[in-house]
Amino acid sequence: MFRMLKKHNTYTSLKRNPIAKQLRTSKFKIKIIKNKIADKIPECIVKDKDRYQRLVAECFIGKESLSRFMVREGYAVAYSQYSKDFIEDEKYAKENKLGIWSMNFQMPSEYRKSLRNK
Numbered sequence: 001m002f003r004m005l006k007k008h009n010t011y012t013s014l015k016r017n018p019i020a021k022q023l024r025t026s027k028f029k030i031k032i033i034k035n036k037i038a039d040k041i042p043e044c045i046v047k048d049k050d051r052y053q054r055l056v057a058e059c060f061i062g063k064e065s066l067s068r069f070m071v072r073e074g075y076a077v078a079y080s081q082y083s084k085d086f087i088e089d090e091k092y093a094k095e096n097k098l099g100i101w102s103m104n105f106q107m108p109s110e111y112r113k114s115l116r117n118k
Helices: 018-023 026-037 066-072 087-095 108-116
Strands: 002-004 043-049 055-061
Touching (some): 026 066
Parallel strands (some): 002 055
Antiparallel strands (some): 043 055
16 A cells, blocks of 8 residues: 555545535545546655555656646645645645635644544
């Protein structure tokens, strides 16, 4: 198993929003990635291991990073506490109200923190 490099999946707010529900599902994100990849074979470069010993990789189609694509299109947020790599892509998605930035949602770190505090 590997995690794509330096981006977070998103957690939407508790509002009953069908678009938000769709955006937060793994199946939806897998569909986005499959459509992006099409019949090409991605090249993944292992960068690290996370604290659970899962491989952390950055995957590319040609020269385009799939992590960058997901953040820039608003399907994921930058993992800014560990890297500044995708900050500008997140800013672009936010300014253009793409994907999750078109609605209210809870940042992944805030969501996990709220679970710990229950």
